Amino acid sequence: xxxxxxxxxxxxxxxxxxxxxxxxxxxxxxxxxxxxxxxxxxxxxxxxxxxxxxxxxxxxxxxxxxxxxxxxxxxxxxxxxxxxxxxxxxxxxxxxxxxxxxxxxxxxxxxxxxxxxxxxxxxxxxxxxxxxxxxxxxxxxxxxxxxxxxxxxxxxxxxxxxxxxxxxxxxxxxxxxxxxxxxxxxxxxxxxxxxxxxxxxxxxxxxx
Amino acid sequence: xxxxxxxxxxxxxxxxxxxxxxxxxxxxxxxxxxxxxxxxxxxxxxxxxxxxxxxxxxxxxxxxxxxxxxxxxxxxxxxxxxxxxxxxxxxxxxxxxxxxxxxxxxxxxxxxxxxxxxxxxxxxxxxxxxxxxxxxxxxxxxxxxxxxxxxxxxxxxxxxxxxxxxxxxxxxxxxxxxxxxxxxxxxxxxxxxxxxxxxxxxxxxxxx
DNA sequence: CGCGTTGGCTAATGGGCGTAGCTTTATGGC
DNA sequence: GCCATAAAGCTACGCCCATTAGCCAACGCG
Numbered sequence: 522x523x524x525x526x527x528x529x530x531x532x533x534x535x536x537x538x539x540x541x542x543x544x545x546x547x548x549x550x551x552x553x554x555x556x557x558x559x560x561x562x563x564x565x566x567x568x569x570x571x572x573x574x575x576x577x578x579x580x581x582x583x584x585x586x587x588x589x590x591x592x593x594x595x596x597x598x599x600x601x602x603x604x605x606x607x608x609x610x611x612x613x614x615x616x617x618x619x620x621x622x623x624x625x626x627x628x629x630x631x632x633x634x635x636x637x638x639x640x641x642x643x644x645x646x647x648x649x650x651x652x653x654x655x656x657x658x659x660x661x662x663x664x665x666x667x668x669x670x671x672x673x674x675x676x677x678x679x680x681x682x683x684x685x686x687x688x689x690x691x692x693x694x695x696x697x698x699x700x701x702x703x704x705x706x707x708x709x710x711x712x713x714x715x716x717x718x719x720x721x722x723x724x725x726x727x728x729x
Numbered sequence: 730x731x732x733x734x735x736x737x738x739x740x741x742x743x744x745x746x747x748x749x750x751x752x753x754x755x756x757x758x759x760x761x762x763x764x765x766x767x768x769x770x771x772x773x774x775x776x777x778x779x780x781x782x783x784x785x786x787x788x789x790x791x792x793x794x795x796x797x798x799x800x801x802x803x804x805x806x807x808x809x810x811x812x813x814x815x816x817x818x819x820x821x822x823x824x825x826x827x828x829x830x831x832x833x834x835x836x837x838x839x840x841x842x843x844x845x846x847x848x849x850x851x852x853x854x855x856x857x858x859x860x861x862x863x864x865x866x867x868x869x870x871x872x873x874x875x876x877x878x879x880x881x882x883x884x885x886x887x888x889x890x891x892x893x894x895x896x897x898x899x900x901x902x903x904x905x906x907x908x909x910x911x912x913x914x915x916x917x918x919x920x921x922x923x924x925x926x927x928x929x930x931x932x933x934x935x936x937x
Numbered sequence: 938c939g940c941g942t943t944g945g946c947t948a949a950t951g952g953g954c955g956t957a958g959c960t961t962t963a964t965g966g967c
Numbered sequence: 968g969c970c971a972t973a974a975a976g977c978t979a980c981g982c983c984c985a986t987t988a989g990c991c992a993a994c995g996c997g
Contacts (some may be wrong), residue, residue, distance in 0.1 A: 523946060541834060554984060562945075565986075567946055574985065601980065619914060631896035645896070668909040671888065674896070675910060680879065681888020684836035688853070688882070701876040701921070702883060708920060709913030732962065732975060762953065772975055773955075790961065 523564050532570045535559045536577050537584065540622035541686040545685050547557045547622025551578060577636075578626070583641050585623035592616045597651070601658040603707040609655050612701045617681045624685065649674070659714045669710045676706050733770050740778045742926070743767045745792065746786050748830035753893050755830025759786060772867045785844075786834070791849050793831035796890050798856040805859070809866040811915040818885045818911045825889045830891065877918045884914050906923045 538553045540547040553574050557564040571577050582669055596612030597605045618626035631638035631645060649670060656669045680702055682688075747763045748755040761782050765772040787919050804820030805813045825832035830897045839846035839853060857878060859866075888910055897903055 522945065524993065527944075551984090563947080564984080565947085565988095566945055590996075628890070633895060647916035661771070665909070667899070667908040668906045670899060671903075671906040672884070672913055675888035675891055676880070676884045677887070678891060680883070681881055682836070682890065683879070683886060686836065687841060687881060688838055690815055691875070695860065695879075698876040698879040701873075702880040705880055705913065705917030705921070708917060712916060713909070713913070724989070735975080760953070761955090770975095771977060773954085773957095773978085775957075777975055 525560055527560055527562065527570055528605075529570045530565055532556060532560070533577065533580050533584070535584055536581050537623070539565070540626065543621060543622050545621045545625055548578070548581065548626040551581065554710060562655060578629075579581070579637065581623070582626040582629055583644055585620070585626040585671045586644040586648055587643065588623065589613060589616050589622070589627060590644065597655055599671050600636055603711075605655045605658060606673070606707050606710070607703050609652065610673075610699070610706070614681050614684075614699060621685050624681065628682065656710060658711050661710070661714045662686070665713050669713055672709060673706050676702055731772070733768055734773075735768055735770065735774070735778055737778045737930060739766070739792070740764060740775055741785065741788050741792070744789050747833070748834065749828060751830050753829045753833055756786070756789065757836040759789065761785070764781065771897075781837060786837075787845065787849060789831070790834040790837055793828070793834040793850055794849065794852040794856055796831065797821060797824050797835060798852065801856070801859045801922055805863055813863045813866060813918075814881070814915050817860065817910050819844060819912070820906070821885050822889050825893060829893050835864075836890065867918050869918070869922045873921050877921055881914050884910055890925055 535556050536551060539559060543550045551574075553564050553567055556577070557567055560567070592615070593609050593611045596608040600608050609719065627630055633642070645708035652670050652673055653666065656666060659669070661669055680699055684695060684699075689698070743764050744759060748759055751758045759782075761772050761775055765775055768775070771901060779788075800820045800823070801817050804816040808816050819883070839849035841850070860878050860881055861874065864874060864881065867877070869877055888907055892903060897906070
């Protein structure tokens, strides 16, 4: 009985293939059985290389988060201000287009209490830091930076998830809409940075 | 052997309970076995009232979408402009807070081709129409309305999903951040509506 | 060469969905 | 009041998946 020559990394690699081949649902539909089939191996054999399906998912998600972060980082080196923000958003969206299954893996928030989720947690924090670094260039007051980061993340992530989920009909205009969103975010962040602060949010009354 | 007195609606109601009790993961973890247990009935008995788990999920999602739409609608009656947009966003987010599991159900995009998804499709379109109606009040040019709708949906939906997924640490400031986001959206849409259109998006070069 | 480690395997358990077919309950017409 | 029939349960089963246990063969180092 010949050996398949698997390894931890090989299994993860195959899992990534399964995820990639499954489109948007690739991550949700990731299954040990599929990985085993792709490896030409019985399903239980995978346990020699991987702790559980949950572990494998965690690892795939970790890779995905790091890849988005890397894409965002490398897209923004040498850029600043609106230029950098546009590059960040476009890189983020491009990654999601190129790897919809992996991007979906990104959406599973790590458990703040589970020690096994420490790495994913750190990776997520790192990806947020990239957004923060780009927004630093706008000269925001310290107490507004977090609001700006959240707005940008919400806008870009929300757009991408809606788009991948088929939430936008009339497909043609989506690029334009994303450009408009980025422009709105740039304008919003810029306004937030101006000392006169027209966007100063009246906390009372606007919520609940 | 006494009868449980189930019905289609009763099963759906129990499914909603299961979803509600499961928190954010309630919808993902919805299972016929759990519904059956809650009904005090063997799992196969449910098939007398429901076609399949997929059908039940579809129905739960449909209800959730309609509820968000209703919340958004009733929050915006009698309001216009920035006021209406704030009310819309806050109602949307409040619904997600009150029913995280149901809101998660909302995120599964209906299959554009599946005839069984016709109702969910229509319900989703209706919810988009509410956003559109609110944005009409800003006097946008026709060809910009769709961009504005998408930006608002992306911002609000993205914020809520990130929040529910535990994407925001430092919980205290989240309300403030959401207020800032809404202000940014208001400002962005307003600018988009002004004839001089400083936000006119330069299509070339900003994407990819 | 030998032997331990390692990477496969099969078998089996448990849980979930879904189908088939049986039985009992409720109901409504006579 | 009786009985036929439809509706609402049930058990038994098949299939798919994850996971555990325990076995055996291959590889690699001495």
